[in-house]
Amino acid sequence: MDHVLTLIAAPGGLSTASLHAARDALARIGATTGTPDWLAPEQAADLPFAGLAADQADAAARHALTGQPVDIIAQAAAGRRKRLLIADMDSTIVTTETLDELAGQAGIKERIAAITKRAMNGELDFEGALRERVGMLKGLPVEAMQRTWEETELMPGATQLVATMRAAGARCALVSGGFTFFTGRVAALVGFHEHHSNTLLEADGRLTGDVADPILGRNAKLATLKRLAAEEGIGLEATLAVGDGANDLDMIQAAGLGVAYRAKPVVAAAARARVEHGDLSALLFAQGYRNTEFVAD
Structure with a gap:
């Protein structure tokens, strides 16, 4: 996967449901998504993806998680x-x-x-x-x-x-x-x-x-x-x-x-x-x- 979407919240503030909602939002607009990787339990996770530009993934995930206290950063996976x-x-x-x-x-x-x-x-x-x-x-x-x-x-x-x-x-x-x-x-x-x-x-x-x-x-x-x-x-x-x-x-x-x-x-x-x-x-x-x-x- 050439891109990654990172979801970040306060400790205990990131649920599996939110991660799945972001993944589904990317899939609906044509992305191929990989296996989520938790960087910190219930706080931060990476979602690898391909087939979308970073700004498209960012917008889709933000729309899916509207109102949730979750930060979203999409970028190329290389050189992070x-x-x-x-x-x-x-x-x-x-x-x-x-x-x-x-x-x-x-x-x-x-x-x-x-x-x-x-x-x-x-x-x-x-x-x-x-x-x-x-x-x-x-x-x-x-x-x-x-x-x-x-x-x-x-x-x-x-x-x-x-x-x-x-x-x-x-x-x-x-x-x-x-x-x-x-x-x-x-x-x-x-x-x-x-x-x-x-x-x-x-x-x-x-x-x-x-x-x-x-x-x-x-x-x-x-x-x-x-x-x-x-x-x-x-x-x-x-x-x-x-x-x-x-x-x-x-x-x-x-x-x-x-x-x-x-x-x-x-x-x-x-x-x-x-x-x-x-x-x-x-x-x-x-x-x-x-x-x-x-x-x-």
Whole structure:
């Protein structure tokens, strides 16, 4: 079978009936299906198939499982395990938008979060929106960044994702439109090989309201994906990119496996693969890893 459909749910959330419904949906539109392979009992399973394009299988399975909390990823069976991971940070590897949380230290979280929401859904220019939000933080003591960091939580599955891919020989990079103060700490905690982001400028113990040039935005994320792939001597088909905002969309669309993770509507609609129910371990199941192969840290 030259393609595989992966069904992923929360632990205990994937039934045999759902798997059979997806298989029958593919068969009805002309696919030949193979024997299902459980990657994790009642959580993730592969369904090999042939005779359909991935997007056709994806659409048929989604229609069959409408309303069920199951993520569906259809792709070519060959080359599933990727050799480069590029991940966004805010609302992807960590559960929050760190800039919004930092704004909370200044008492203006709602004002800045409203701008963030529009920028992440592609309604505002990323660079302009970033400069506007950072400008509103002028004068904030730098200690506020440490307080924000202490309240920041990792997304479930983040450590497993990076540790497992590293153990398999993949290069793992954190590429964020956020700030080095946070990406450096997240990268060290989670185990990324490297991190790339923006730098908040400070003077006399306070934020100046400026961000260093050049700003790492949508184009720079795509450029970083291409550069790191070239450094590894691999094609983009051997890469995985994951993120949730509009500034992630170019790298998501360019990667061999590009995943919109609990993403903004404009991103979810444009990405070839999306995860809306599972945690970040879904990206391992999508690559054909069994839960028994996961590395905890």
